[in-house]
Structure formats: structure tokens, C-alpha cells
Amino acid sequence: EMHAKYKKVYIVSISTEEKSKVEALKRNMQLMGKYNLAVDQRKEGLQRYMEQQNVQGIPHSFLFDKLGNMVWQGQPTNAECQQHLEMLDASVALVQNQQPSQEVFEEFWEEVYEDEEYEVDIPRIIRELDFVTNVQEYKEGMPIMIECFATWCQPCINAVPHLAEMHETFNNVYMVSVSIEEKNKVEALKRNTPMMDKYNIAVDGKSNQLDRYMEHQNVDGIPHCFLFDKTGVMVWQGQPMTAECRNLLKKLNTSIKPTNNDQAKSVLTNIIKGLDFVSNVKEYKEGMPVMLECFATWCPPCRAAIPHLAEMHAKYKNVYIVSISTEEKSKVEA
Numbered sequence: 001e002m003h004a005k006y007k008k009v010y011i012v013s014i015s016t017e018e019k020s021k022v023e024a025l026k027r028n029m030q031l032m033g034k035y036n037l038a039v040d041q042r043k044e045g046l047q048r049y050m051e052q053q054n055v056q057g058i059p060h061s062f063l064f065d066k067l068g069n070m071v072w073q074g075q076p077t078n079a080e081c082q083q084h085l086e087m088l089d090a091s092v093a094l095v096q097n098q099q100p101s102q103e104v105f106e107e108f109w110e111e112v113y114e115d116e117e118y119e120v121d122i123p124r125i126i127r128e129l130d131f132v133t134n135v136q137e138y139k140e141g142m143p144i145m146i147e148c149f150a151t152w153c154q155p156c157i158n159a160v161p162h163l164a165e166m167h168e169t170f171n172n173v174y175m176v177s178v179s180i181e182e183k184n185k186v187e188a189l190k191r192n193t194p195m196m197d198k199y200n201i202a203v204d205g206k207s208n209q210l211d212r213y214m215e216h217q218n219v220d221g222i223p224h225c226f227l228f229d230k231t232g233v234m235v236w237q238g239q240p241m242t243a244e245c246r247n248l249l250k251k252l253n254t255s256i257k258p259t260n261n262d263q264a265k266s267v268l269t270n271i272i273k274g275l276d277f278v279s280n281v282k283e284y285k286e287g288m289p290v291m292l293e294c295f296a297t298w299c300p301p302c303r304a305a306i307p308h309l310a311e312m313h314a315k316y317k318n319v320y321i322v323s324i325s326t327e328e329k330s331k332v333e334a
Contacts, residue, residue, distance in 0.1 A: 003035035006089040012036035128205025143252035147177040147225040151189040156223045167199035170253040176200035293323040
């Protein structure tokens with residue numbers, strides 16, 4: 001009805017979904033053939049503009065005057081929207097062709113963003129990642145290495161052993177490898193690449209912060225990594241397998257000194273990671289309280305404690321409890 005009434009206003013309804021979904025809806029909604037419908041899946045298009053305008057829900061509309069200035073935004077069905085449309089409709093002469101070209105759309109988004117200063121928010125990038133493997137916790141003040149990769153990239157796959165080794169060597173640096181692909185593709189690669197279990201693997205979050213940052217930094221190839229110091233300042237970017245990257249990681253790794261608590265946690269984590277399990281019914285997660293019980297197969301008091309330990313394990317579910325022997329595994333299994 002608005003499209004028919006306000007002929008001097010270009011009206012278009014846009015979805016950020018796949019075109020096939022919109023086409024399917026249109027087939028079942030005849031009135032959708034009466035006005036312009038489109039999809040815009042570009043990360044620098046409507047999706048980003050909605051984020052900037054803090055849009056909290058849909059349907060939501062933006063009204064622009066003939067100079068391209070936004071004059072109103074909100075629910076398209078309320079009276080205020082109608083009033084603004086009437087004023088806009090009266091402000092211009094009717095044009096013959098209401099269908100703008102792709103170039104017009106591109107120019108619009110370029111104008112929206114051309115003067116924008118982009119500021120990287122590293123904690124937000126990490127916070128919004130969707131992890132496939134998560135073996136290291138990020139703590140504020142840690143130096144950071146973010147490696148960008150893709151499942152189809154053979155040099156990226158070749159770098160996996162190197163990255164696993166760096167993660168183990170430079171454990172004061174928070175390291176994560178991130179892909180902008182779908183999570184299922186990364187999971188499939190991980191299943192066929194066992195060493196990807198050794199370090200953090202993730203896909204970019206819904207707001208595509210890393211993808212935007214890569215564009216801002218004019219990254220033109222992968223694998224590519226960014227190194228940030230403990231204050232969040234980027235100190236280097238480039239290929240992760242270079243000597244320069246390794247030398248900088250050494251410096252970043254020694255730029256923070258672990259506290260006694262950090263050292264104790266590191267020792268504890270190394271003990272647990274190095275265990276050869278006979279039974280493993282609970283996963284250890286960093287930050288959990290831990291009970292290590294030392295026993296031997298030849299020790300009668302140790303055997304007498306078994307029912308008590310089983311009861312404690314069932315009762316204290318938030319505590320990681322493990323009984324450890326220094327004997328051969330075959331004796332414990334027996």
C-alpha cells in the first residue's frame with residue numbers, strides 16, 4: 001500500500017538472508033510482487049549499517065531524504081513513518097525509473113563508510129569467536145597472535161604443525177587460528193588434521209570483526225597473522241612461519257611474567273595433560289578446583305578408599321577429581 005501511495009519515494013525491502021529463502025516466501029505471499037524486494041549479504045552493506053545504527057529488531061526501516069541524509073528510522077507500520085513518507089513524497093518530482101543500479105547501491109555504502117575511522121577491538125574479536133578447539137583461555141593483558149586461515153589453503157594446512165609447536169613453546173601468548181568460513185568446514189578439516197587439537201581454532205563471529213579487520217589491513221593472502229602486545233597494540237603482521245614472527249613471539253612471550261598462581265596453574269595443567277588415563281569420565285577445564293589422589297595397587301588403604309572416592313566424585317561435580325599411580329598402566333588396569 002505504501003509503495004502504491006508514495007510513488008516519489010524509492011521503497012525497497014531488504015533481507016540479509018539467502019535469495020532462495022526470500023524467493024520461497026514471495027511465492028507464497030502474492031502481495032510481495034507489488035513492491036521491490038532484494039537481498040544484501042555483503043558484510044559492508046545493510047548488515048553493517050544496521051549494526052552501526054543499533055537496530056534491535058525487525059521489521060525496521062530507514063528513511064533518507066533526496067540528499068541521502070537519514071531523517072528517520074523505526075517500525076515501518078507506525079504513524080510517524082507514514083508522516084515522514086508523506087513529507088518525502090512531496091519533496092521531489094516523480095522520476096521515471098525507480099530501479100537503481102548496483103552501482104548506486106555500492107556508491108551509497110561507500111559514502112556511508114568513507115569517513116569512518118575503524119578501530120580494532122581485539123577483546124571483542126576473541127569474545128565473539130565460535131570455537132572449534134579451545135585449549136587456552138584468553139586473559140586480559142596477554143599478548144595475542146591471531147592467525148587467519150582457510151580450509152582450502154594448502155599453505156595454511158602445512159602450517160598446522162608449526163602453529164601447534166608455537167602454541168606449546170610460547171604459552172604466555174594467546175594464540176588462535178581463525179577462519180571466516182562455515183564452522184562445519186573447519187570441523188571437517190580438524191577431523192582429518194589431528195594436530196589442530198593442540199591449539200585454539202575458531203571461526204569469525206556473527207559481526208565479522210576479524211574479516212573487517214583483515215580488509216582494513218589490506219590482507220591479500222593467507223596464512224596471515226597479527227601480533228598484538230599486552231596493551232592491544234598491533235606490533236607486526238605477516239606470514240606465521242617466518243623467522244621474524246618467531247623472534248617477535250619470543251619477545252612477547254617474555255613480556256609478561258607469570259605470577260605464583262599462574263605458575264601453579266601451569267604445573268597443574270601440565271600434570272593433568274600428561275596423564276595416561278585408565279578411566280576418564282570427566283573432562284578437566286582450566287579454572288576448576290582439582291583433587292589429585294595418589295595411590296598404588298599394592299596399598300590396602302588405597303583400595304579401602306575407592307568407594308569413598310567414587311562417592312566424592314558423584315557428589316562434588318564441580319571439582320575435578322583424579323586418582324594417579326606412578327606404576328605401570330597394566331597393573332592399574334588389572
